Amino acid sequence: MRINQQLAAGKAEYPTIASLAAIGDGRSMALVGPDGNVEWFCPQRFDATPMIWPLLDRQRGGRLQLSTPGDVKTHYLDDSAVLEFEVHSASGSARVTLCMEWPGSDDQQRLLWQVDGLAGRCEFTLQFEPRPDFGSVAGEASISAEGLTYSYMGQQLLLQADCALYPDGEGWKGAISVDAGGRAGVSLSVSLEQDAPPVPVSIESVPARIEATLIAWRDWCAALECPAAYRGAVVRSAISLKLLIYAPSGAVVAAGTTSLPEHLGGERNWDYRYTWFRDAGLTLGALFGLGCRDEAHCWAQWMQRTIEQHGTPLAVLYDVNGAAPPPERNIEGVDGYRGSRPVRVGNAADGQFQLDVYGELLECVSICDSMGDDAMRAHWPHMRAAADFIAAHWQEPDQSIWEMRSAPRHYVHSKVMAWAGLQRALWLKRRHDLDGDEESWVNQAEALRQLVLRRGLSADGNNFVRAFDDDRLDASLLLLARVGFVEGGDERFVNTVDMIRKQLDEGGGALRRYPAEISDGLEGREGAFFICSFWLVEALVQTGRPREAKELYEQLLQRKGEHGLFAEEFDTRSGQHLGNVPQAFSHVGLINAALSLGSAD
Template identity: 45%
Template sequence: MRGGFPDIGALAPLGDGLSAALVGPDAAVEFFCPLRFDAPALVFPVLDRRRGGRLRFGAVEPSGATLPVTRRWYQPGSAVMVLEWGGASTVLARMRMAMTWPPPQHGQEILWVLEGVNGSVDVEAVLKPRPGFGTTPVDLTVSDGRATLASDAEPVQFAVSGLELDDRDADSAGGQAVLHAGDRWSGRLMIGAGEGPCTAEPEEVAAALEATDEAWRQWSQHLAYEGPARDAVIRSAITLKQLIYAPSGAVTAAATTSLPEQIGGERNWDYRYTWLRDASFTLNALYQLQCYPEANAYARWLCTATAGAGLPLRVLYRVDGTTEIPESSLAEVTGYRGSTPVRVGNAAETQLQLDSYGELLDCLSICEVFGDDVMRTEWPHFRQLVDFAADHWHEPDSGIWEVRNHPRHFVHSKALAWTALNRGCQLVEAYGLDGDLPRWRTAADQCRQEIFDSGVTDGHFTRAYDDPSMDASLLMLPIIGFIDGDHPIMTKTIEAVRAQLTPHPTVHPGLLYRYRLDGPNSLGDGLAGTEGSLTIASFWLIEALALAGNTREANELFETLVALAGDLGSFAEEIDPATGTQLGNTPQAFTHIGLINAGLRLARTSDKGQTPRST
């Protein structure tokens, strides 16, 4: 804990396909949005220790001070977490914790089962809700051993066994008692109106936890992966599954908002939505792992959401596929370790990002590689996307990193515009689809030639036509099939990326900045401050090295990089290269997708960049 805040890398996700609870190293729930990832938070102490509320069931000192957890881990193949309190050789208490999965029909549940192992230990239960990010009045009552929060939305109930909950003040409930060896207590937080009042009978809660654990193990045992760092890849797949909003199939970028990329800085974004820039890498990972229902549902969501909102494509969408995500700041919330503003919504929604068109056409190609025509049935919509790319590929855009100064001719964006045109031509030729092949081929050739004419300096690709600095997104060019991985321009690009973007000092030789904010030639991004190294860039580097033929170094970097996730195997967006601590929103789907795809590449089973089969 630093300044009373948990490290970002110590936040453990518990998800159920609707949203996720982030649990800190002391067993407190640090962030939780009920029923939807993008809903207003019920508790959010990770963003404000005073105003963010509290939800905890766990061991304390007799004085009531929190007793640190000595060990935490996930059950193998599961999203059920185990926590222990005790010393080096003696365990005082052990707790299992999870969100009920699949979620109950009435809404959501967080479950706790706490067992005394040796001696005795004081235990507290506390609910101090702050609904609506603290903007909604709290109407909390305690009766019959449970606390109930009245709400215009779904009611919230909290029940525990083994101790009595009492009114602590007008807006919180709690209790404290002594747990002895052999005792088993339990807790349940219920969101929504169930068939009856919320109860916490130990046998009932334990059975629900066992059923959740079994459901996760049944799901994960069907994952298809035999390659390096298998445990890390499987854990990443479980994390990715927890970030899928089950009612629609959308993959949420992260479970949190406004965890900073620089402590005390302004680079704090709301990531509780779905970005198109992640689409093809996500779909490839799901299909390769044989998560066919999830891949099919996500592909359907991509079709429905993007067709429903029309053109031009939005950069991001809500998990239900709707748009209109205005960005605002929560002025009263002090932020993680003083990092403000705390944002809700995301103003990048309406930017022009040409890479989105290539991502979606690549998704259609990926579906075809895996024999799923779910997206081809929507070809009229995808033809419009290719036409749009043909009409607009030559325009500047805001790029994959959503710069907030001015649009530019980013090389990665141009390469993805080419991808849209290239895949469109391939699909028309392979399946006899309707399309303007002559115009698309001409546009693709012109776009590709312009990239080599204006986006190459000193024998390597550059960030943008007017910016000769390097950008980590250039490492994706061989992954998407724009250029062979061992082409001299690409191998020199890898060298230049590493030379310019490797931090100094760094805890790991594979860490990379996404671009330099302090370089003499960099045009920046319109924001103040700096940021950490971008973790997915390290996994792109691993893929790029493998495609260049340098598999030995790629494997070495992969094995050591996954260890930076720690015992819980969870990655945020970034890593402080000097300390190894994590930065940014967490868990970050894009990072875990990068890890999975890098593992697949090293296992030589990745189909990313392949062309669809003809019929």
């Protein structure tokens, strides 16, 4: 693409969501646009207040740019989260390598840029214009021989570069020139300790630090267990999932951003920088399936600690340390991505009742146990309490896996996951001779199953339905065979899969969550959900149609972002990605579908 002077000045149009790339260090994430400029960065942790956020406001969101007019081609270096930009201008060409240093230290995180001259001379402009906490906080800056120190809210950063830095409007600027064979570097260090200064680095060490990061990523990727046929896509999704893990606690956040819209210009803009129990079982299965036992173990430990701390009832979501997320609030005075408002921080779904999360928790215990990991079973009293909670509350309506902001209902998927939770608890109790109210669990599981088979089927009994007294469908029904409620060959499940394909299809196998006419309490029309389409791949394998599953999977892979990332949704009419990115659920779906296809070969 052509990067002109207007873009270099930070006045460009918004990048498409599909054009974004992610870099990270196991604590937080930066999103990078197709021009190589940072579009989003929250120092220290995923859900911290953003410092750089032009992705949500081109005028007020600040800048962190190393730019030059010219043509830019961007790509990840293979098997890594290291980005490379090739820049070709009228006066010369250069290569820029960008990453967050990984593995990081306990007290510092760093963004690193390495600039290598390839031909002629390239002139780069370095711009740093922080806007902490959506511009509501004023920082303090000072320039010394070490570089530019910037402090706000007890947090300190240090910008170092192979150039002088000087004030420019509300930020700072520097000029970097590289000739063919020349090299320059930039480092932005963030102290992870309150009121502590960052540790300076030698700019000459930047290439070695980037190389060490590249080697670390490639070593990690080399240990992945991937189906050979789809290794490239699965590895990129595995890296994306790894980037969404908060290493100090093991928590997996749903996405790296807030308020990227599910409907352009509308209100469907949510903060996904938190951790959902809803995603637990599918995520744990993907991690174990990839051979990421350390990550799976830490994720299981996070769940165990969280339920131990809070008990039941479970909240729908928590922050990365297992605490309650902040109350949902709208950020005033921010344009939002392409005018999509409001911009939100926090998530009101934490106050909902979602029955399925208890089944997800107990599903995780059984997955761990079957993989020889007792991280969760060792805390059986809390898991037993979750089973008792299901037995006592499964007859209550809930908001479903989709967090409907309308009146609670008796959703079939929620009931099935409650049944699955009781089944997993019974399996664990019998396998390890654990204590628990077996009689109650058996009776309630059977009563629950019979109710679903009586009220969760269509009037003619041919297929499952989304909710009691509602003959419409829901893509979450594609999971019924996965959790063992029915066999894949059960005619009612086969019919359900086929009807979902007809009624929820948005074109090319892309599925909506539920019919467009269903009111979820919000304005606007959402797109097709990547996770639902990947569930369909698995369901086709389970119903004995692996060839159709393979064809659909390969269609879906063509809808990836420019760098292999997946957002939450996409618009089949425009081809645009929608929602927060990278989305853990979408990448988990891609991984699990590939593993399912691999097992069918």
